[in-house]
Amino acid sequence: MKQNSKYTQLNRRNFIGHVGVVSAGLTLGVKPWYIKKVNSKSMMKEKKCSRIMIGYVWRLESTPGGNIGDYAITPGLVTLLEHNFPKYQVTALNMKRSSKFRIYNELHGFPKCDVVDDALSSVFSSELLKIKNEFGGTLPIINSSNIDIVFDKFASGIINRVKQEYPQFIDVLLETCLFIYNSGMILVYGEETLAGSGPIGFWNYTVLRSLPLLIAWKLGIPYGIYAHSFDSFGDVNDSGQPYFRKLLENAKFVFCRDSNSVDYVKSLQINAPNLMFVPDSTISANQCDNNWASEFMKRNGLNQKRFLIIVARTWNQGDRGSSTIGRKRGFSHMEKMRHIISQWVLKTGMKVIITSEVESDFNNVAEFIYYKLPENIRSSCIMPDAFWTTEQAVALYRQARIIVTMEVHSFLMAIPQGTPTIVPTFSESGRKIWMLNDFKLNDWLFDIDNVSAEQIEDTIFKINDQYQHYSDLVNTKVIPYLKNIEDRAMKIVGKALVPEAK
Structure with missing residues (x-):
């Protein structure tokens, strides 16, 4: 890794000397990429690092507002890593310390995958306060000329405080051969992004959310970014572009x-290594609850491949994206979804399941779609009694004939099941919606604000009328194509791993 005189990177050798950590039963050695482990006979045994760390694990808190799509991201990546690199320990990094129970519940199908609480974010606020006080009580505005404040001063402060307060976390970092930043749309900065703009947005969102990458850079731990959407890094002279340029150009992939x-x-002339399209790891999340799906279908009189699923999203969730849609646009979206449902029932006689991908939207979907349908249509529709799990959704997506979803992650969960899936969504969803072009299914993507319900229905009924053709398209062309890309990605990941000790 090329070093800049402005920035001081630490490899494992000088990091060990820098922090001087000794924890119970574990003495840090002097060789880079190794630790010295004391066994029960006090014999020093050399151990090669063999851990792959994933961070962060998205939306796994047990509070309302859960998202079945977000829940699927980490299991998909763990599945890929454990299959391709069985000799390595896969570790999931949990940003929210209070949500560890929910994460263990979600990762129950991965007994070898361990979960660690993130000590980096735990010390973030105290170290940020130091920076703020040093600059007269205000957060410094970062640009290309002073980016070393982040990569040197701030990163060193985080490392030193973690060493003091969470020494066991340092042990985990020293065992890490490769850090992989999870799939999502989190690495952003600027207006119209989750971060926002200005010093507060940059420090309290952009830096905080990318903290493992920053610390991996500082420690010389190889790192990569897996299947991310980059909505914006801000303006050329703003904080985001020089920050992400440094992180991305020093990544392995x-x-x-x-x-x-x-x-x-x-377009930003960021020379990121192995920059390429790779599908969201959700497509490899294959855990499903077939028993629940069978019982649900039996209870509701559903037959295999003889029902439609509607996954709606309203404007009324209270998050940044939805609040920009507003009631007028939102009512129009719901009206179009009701029209699709009505035409499906009238023309096919098949039933419809109506639900949401996000738990906080579940009751809204019932209010603005299900209960507003005319009785003769609603009698053929099913609104589940309770919000579902990721495993239940995947199992039911596998049995559906067609899925119409306003949420991209339901598309990602449904396509690997071989089920044709239509996505009428809106521009606030960000760059991720264009993944349908990469899936070669761009004809199934609609801007719900700029098409009529009838235009969406034309595609739905075209698929229904030529069902075997479109089912074969998904199963024999789209899925193998995506799996081939995943295989290429895993080969690149393998090259980034430190060779295991013999």
Whole structure:
């Protein structure tokens, strides 16, 4: 890794000397990429690091507002890593310390995958306060000329405090051969993004959310980014671009889940290694609850491949994206979804399941779609009694004839099941919606604000009328194509791993 005189990177050798950590039963050695482990006979045994760390694990808190799509991201990546690199320990990094129970519940199908609480974010606020006080009580505005404040001063402060307060976490870092930043749309900065703009947005969102990458850079731990969407890094003279340029150009790989993000990174002349489209890891989340699906279908009189699923999203969730849609647009979206449902029932006689991908939207979908349907249509529709799990959704997606979803992650969960899936969504969803182009299914993507319900229905009924053709398209062309790309990605990941000790 090329070093800049402005920035001081630490490899494992000088990091050990820098922090001087000794914890119970574990003495840090002097060789890079190794630790010295004391066994029960006090014999010093050399151990090669063999851990792959994933961070962060998205939306696994047990509070309302859960998202079945977010729940699927980490299991998909763990599945890929454990299959391709069985000799390595896969570790999931949990940003929210209070949500560990929910994470263990979600990862129950991965007994070898362990979960660690993130000590980096735990010390973030105290170290940020130091920076703020040093600059007269205000957070410094970062640009290309002073980016070393983040990569040197702030990163060193985080490392020193973690060493003091969470020494066991340092042990885990020293065992890590490769850090992989999870699939999502989190690495952003600027207006119209989750981060926002200005010093507060940059420090309290952009830096906080990318903290493992920053610390991996500082410690010389190889890192990569897996299947991310990069909506924006802000203006050329703002904080985001120089920050992400440094992180991305020093990564081992930067995989984007849509080519639109690849093109965006290239447009900024960021020379990221192995920059390419790789599908969201959700497509490899194959855990499903077939028993629940069978019982649900029996209870509701559903037959295999003889029902439609509607996964709706309203404007009334209270998050940044939904609040920009507003009631007028939101009512129009719901009206179109009701029209689709009515035409499906009238023309096919098949039933419809109506639900949401996000738990906080579940009751809204019932209010604005299910209960507003005319009685003769609603009698053929099913609104589940309670919100479902990721495993239940995957199992039911496998049995459906067609899925119409306003949420991209339901598309990602349904396509691997071989089920044709239509996505009428809105521009606030960001660059990720363009992944349908990469899946070669762009004809199934609709801007719900700029098409009529009838235009969406034309595609639905075209698929229904030529069902075997479109089912074969998904199963024999789309899925193998995506799996081939995943295989290429895993080969690149393998090259980034430190060779295991003999």
